[in-house]
Amino acid sequence: MNELTAITQSSFSLQSAALLGMYLITGAYIIFSVVLYYHWNTYSTDERVSKMTLIAFFVTTFPLLLIMALLLLVI
Amino acid sequence: MLFEKIQLESDEEVLKMVRKHWFVIMAELFGAFIMLLIPFFLLVGLLLFPETLSAFNINLAEYTAVIAFVTAGWLILTLMAGFTIWTHYYLDLWIITDRRIILIDQIHFFNRNVSIFRLERLQDIEFSVKGLIPTFLNFGTLKAQTAGAHESNFRSSGLPDPRGLQAVIQKAMDGRLQALHINPNQFSE
Numbered sequence: 001m002n003e004l005t006a007i008t009q010s011s012f013s014l015q016s017a018a019l020l021g022m023y024l025i026t027g028a029y030i031i032f033s034v035v036l037y038y039h040w041n042t043y044s045t046d047e048r049v050s051k052m053t054l055i056a057f058f059v060t061t062f063p064l065l066l067i068m069a070l071l072l073l074v075i
Numbered sequence: 076m077l078f079e080k081i082q083l084e085s086d087e088e089v090l091k092m093v094r095k096h097w098f099v100i101m102a103e104l105f106g107a108f109i110m111l112l113i114p115f116f117l118l119v120g121l122l123l124f125p126e127t128l129s130a131f132n133i134n135l136a137e138y139t140a141v142i143a144f145v146t147a148g149w150l151i152l153t154l155m156a157g158f159t160i161w162t163h164y165y166l167d168l169w170i171i172t173d174r175r176i177i178l179i180d181q182i183h184f185f186n187r188n189v190s191i192f193r194l195e196r197l198q199d200i201e202f203s204v205k206g207l208i209p210t211f212l213n214f215g216t217l218k219a220q221t222a223g224a225h226e227s228n229f230r231s232s233g234l235p236d237p238r239g240l241q242a243v244i245q246k247a248m249d250g251r252l253q254a255l256h257i258n259p260n261q262f263s264e
Contacts, residue, residue, distance in 0.1 A: 018144055025148050032155050035184050036162065043166045043181070045092065053161065061154050064147045071144040 018075045022068055029065060033057070084174060091243050093169040095233040096214035100164040107157040114146040159184070169231065173247055178229055190229060194251040196221045200244050202237035217241065
């Protein structure tokens with residue numbers, strides 16, 4: 001019984017840590033995306049480079065965020 | 076876009092726009108790339124020494140989801156660092172026009188320095204190429220002194236072809252002084 005409690009508590013804490021990590025990374029990601037978009041939209045000299053950079057950023061990072069969200073359901 | 080904000084004077088012509096040498100960003104991005112690979116190195120390391128894990132009674136297969144979750148998080152953070160490096164590189168810019176030099180220094184996301192120096196106020200431009208890699212790849216530091224306060228001197232490192240850049244500025248400066256009906260030789264004496 002004690003072992004079961006320990007396992008439950010351990011898995012709960014792991015899930016909580018993962019959830020906290022997810023919240024932190026999502027928050028950082030949203031803030032970073034806004035800042036990146038603002039800078040490229042305001043200070044870039046070439047619209048094509050801005051578009052390519054923003055597309056590359058979202059194409060490479062957003063799927064990873066989705067994978068993290070899906071993995072959170074498994075953990 | 077940037078030029079809408081800088082507002083070039085009427086008939087002002089942009090002669091050259093310069094960013095830092097490609098080696099500068101490649102060196103920084105290489106660091107980010109190594110960081111990107113760290114979780115994979117760690118995993119390979121753990122798989123190469125399975126007895127270490129079994130000594131701690133850890134079965135790696137049970138933690139596949141956690142490992143994938145942490146790796147994905149690490150990859151997002153590293154990619155964000157990589158895009159920060161690229162943004163700082165691309166938004167760091169020298170614009171040489173036939174009237175002035177506009178120096179944009181993107182230090183951090185929230186630390187941006189824009190300096191404008193009029194060509195007729197420039198007195199001395201010097202460049203230096205120091206080291207093996209800068210010599211072979213032809214990049215270096217450009218320094219310029221302007222008439223007046225010492226604080227108005229400027230310096231930028233990692234610029235490609237500093238000799239060519241110096242020539243462009245010198246030519247633009249002479250042209251500007253001629254346009255203002257000032258004898259350019261009076262500054263070289």
